[in-house]
Amino acid sequence: MENKTYKKISNWYRKFQISKSPQMNLVWGFFLYTLIGFILLSIPLFHKTDIYFLDNLFISTSAISTTGLVTISVFDSYNFFGQFVIMALIQIGGIGYMTLTTYYLIFTTKKITHWHSKLIGAEFTLPNTIQIKDFIKSVIVFTLIMETIGAILFYFAFTNSGMGSLKVIWFSIFHSISSFCTAGFGLFNDGFESYQDNTFINTIISVLAISGSLGFIVITDLWYRIRGKSKEISFTTKIIVYGFLFLLFLGTLLIYTTESSSILGSNSSLMTSFFQAMSAMTTVGFNTIPIGELSLPILLLVTFLMYIGASPSGTAGGMKITTLTAMLSILKSRLFGQKKITFLNRLIPFERIYVATSTFMLYTSLIFLFSFLLSYFENFSFESILFEVASALGTVGLSTGITGDLSNIGKTLIIILMFIGRVGVLTFGFALLQQKDNDSKKIRADDLAV
Numbered sequence: 001m002e003n004k005t006y007k008k009i010s011n012w013y014r015k016f017q018i019s020k021s022p023q024m025n026l027v028w029g030f031f032l033y034t035l036i037g038f039i040l041l042s043i044p045l046f047h048k049t050d051i052y053f054l055d056n057l058f059i060s061t062s063a064i065s066t067t068g069l070v071t072i073s074v075f076d077s078y079n080f081f082g083q084f085v086i087m088a089l090i091q092i093g094g095i096g097y098m099t100l101t102t103y104y105l106i107f108t109t110k111k112i113t114h115w116h117s118k119l120i121g122a123e124f125t126l127p128n129t130i131q132i133k134d135f136i137k138s139v140i141v142f143t144l145i146m147e148t149i150g151a152i153l154f155y156f157a158f159t160n161s162g163m164g165s166l167k168v169i170w171f172s173i174f175h176s177i178s179s180f181c182t183a184g185f186g187l188f189n190d191g192f193e194s195y196q197d198n199t200f201i202n203t204i205i206s207v208l209a210i211s212g213s214l215g216f217i218v219i220t221d222l223w224y225r226i227r228g229k230s231k232e233i234s235f236t237t238k239i240i241v242y243g244f245l246f247l248l249f250l251g252t253l254l255i256y257t258t259e260s261s262s263i264l265g266s267n268s269s270l271m272t273s274f275f276q277a278m279s280a281m282t283t284v285g286f287n288t289i290p291i292g293e294l295s296l297p298i299l300l301l302v303t304f305l306m307y308i309g310a311s312p313s314g315t316a317g318g319m320k321i322t323t324l325t326a327m328l329s330i331l332k333s334r335l336f337g338q339k340k341i342t343f344l345n346r347l348i349p350f351e352r353i354y355v356a357t358s359t360f361m362l363y364t365s366l367i368f369l370f371s372f373l374l375s376y377f378e379n380f381s382f383e384s385i386l387f388e389v390a391s392a393l394g395t396v397g398l399s400t401g402i403t404g405d406l407s408n409i410g411k412t413l414i415i416i417l418m419f420i421g422r423v424g425v426l427t428f429g430f431a432l433l434q435q436k437d438n439d440s441k442k443i444r445a446d447d448l449a450v
Contacts, residue, residue: 023427030093030423034064037089046082054411061415063089065422066315068184068285068397069388071404071411075187080170086185087174093422094181094212094315095143138220142211143180150176150208157201179208182315184285184397196288197268205286206278213282214240215314235346236322240311243321244281251277251305259298263289280305283316285397292400296383299400303387306394307367317395317421319363326356355426362425366393370417377409378402392417393425 037060040046042053055071062069063086074086154172163171171187178185186192195201221237224230256264256273264272272288279286280302294302309318329343330353341348367389374385384400391398392414406414 026427027423030064033092034061037064037085040085041082046078046085048079049077051077054408058411058415059086060089061418063185064093065395065418066090066093066181066183067392067395067418069392069399069403069414073189074185075189083174087177090181090183090185091177094183095139138223139216142216142219146208146211147176147180150180150204153204157204176208179205179284180212180315182209182212182282182284186286191287193288193290196265196272199271202271202275206275209278209282209284213310213314213316214244215311218311239325240321243325244310247305247308248277248281251281251301254301255298259295263293276302277305280396280398282310283318283394283396287398291398299383299387303390306390306396309394319359323356323359326353327360359426362429366420366425370413373413374410377407389417393421395421
């Protein structure tokens with residue numbers, strides 16, 4: 001009897017794998033973890049106070065999507081066990097639930113199934129120069145190393161803050177994972193505003209967030225180069241690093257020269273400017289200044305940085321630097337009448353151009369659609385609504401302060417946006433249409449991963 005039941009379940013599971021696209025499996029996977037998180041966070045034993053069910057769902061979605069937008073105070077609403085559930089969701093969402101499953105298979109059987117390879121391909125956009133096994137191992141090892149180092153450094157940073165020893169340890173672990181996974185969840189109600197002038201803490205968060213957001217493609221690629229498995233850094237890595245550094249420098253410069261010193265602080269204005277530009281680009285979502293007090297030009301600048309995001313196959317959200325690069329390359333080729341689309345004298349295959357333009361159109365359309373819907377249902381200024389939408393879809397977590405005052409409809413719309421932002425706009429689109437991404441086929445050895 002048990003064998004027959006097992007066979008039925010196995011046959012159903014195999015049919016599910018075959019009948020559904022990898023994108024649909026990915027969506028269902030993240031939905032399942034969001035649901036599990038919601039159920040756990042709804043347990044009264046995990047609460048310090050009564051919590052509305054929609055707020056639990058909001059926090060669960062925000063954690064699994066590594067967004068960091070919250071409608072209630074995490075520290076004041078959840079006890080240690082509730083905070084632990086949130087941290088676990090952040091970790092799963094940050095490195096991807098399929099990454100953990102696939103690593104377990106590699107560790108135990110030394111093999112990776114074709115189905116798992118397809119799912120990893122749907123969750124991460126990899127250039128063909130990187131092997132999936134090497135990529136998975138680098139993700140797990142690098143994550144553990146960086147989060148451990150981050151927790152140790154946070155421990156020293158928080159030691160003189162007046163907290164008890166156990167609280168210091170817990171805060172250090174929680175904020176290290178949240179920083180590396182660019183989740184933006186904090187146990188301080190004012191973010192890191194009280195640490196605006198603390199160079200040590202600003203540096204820890206920045207290093208962790210940049211390490212996670214630059215992406216595991218860059219880490220794996222650099223490791224290949226160090227070990228001699230490749231002769232040069234890949235085209236994708238060059239695009240990611242050059243683009244990230246340029247936008248980070250530009251964002252820091254504009255904030256520093258444009259925003260009022262009364263907001264940035266006279267003693268640490270350059271560090272504050274860098275931190276907020278970094279926070280938006282890496283989508284880590286921490287703030288050392290009240291975002292709602294920023295001037296309109298800087299709000300628009302930060303919105304743009306959140307819109308772009310950082311690297312594909314990292315912990316950051318956003319449209320991605322590689323998509324922006326492809327779009328700029330298309331514009332350049334049209335303006336100069338070039339038949340081929342190139343960047344840094346390298347040809348970008350049309351298949352990648354299709355992916356980039358589709359991502360750009362879908363991403364921008366979602367920004368417009370949800371800004372329209374929130375403007376209809378909510379009574380906030382348009383710049384605050386646009387900022388909130390860009391933050392949710394980019395899985396950033398920065399807010400002008402309207403999140404907790406959203407209506408139930410508004411909260412539901414943001415929940416949907418955060419979920420789409422985590423699984424990816426194209427992945428979500430493919431899943432809805434029950435289509436497979438045929439653009440993931442091999443094109444050449446050193447493609448631009450979009």
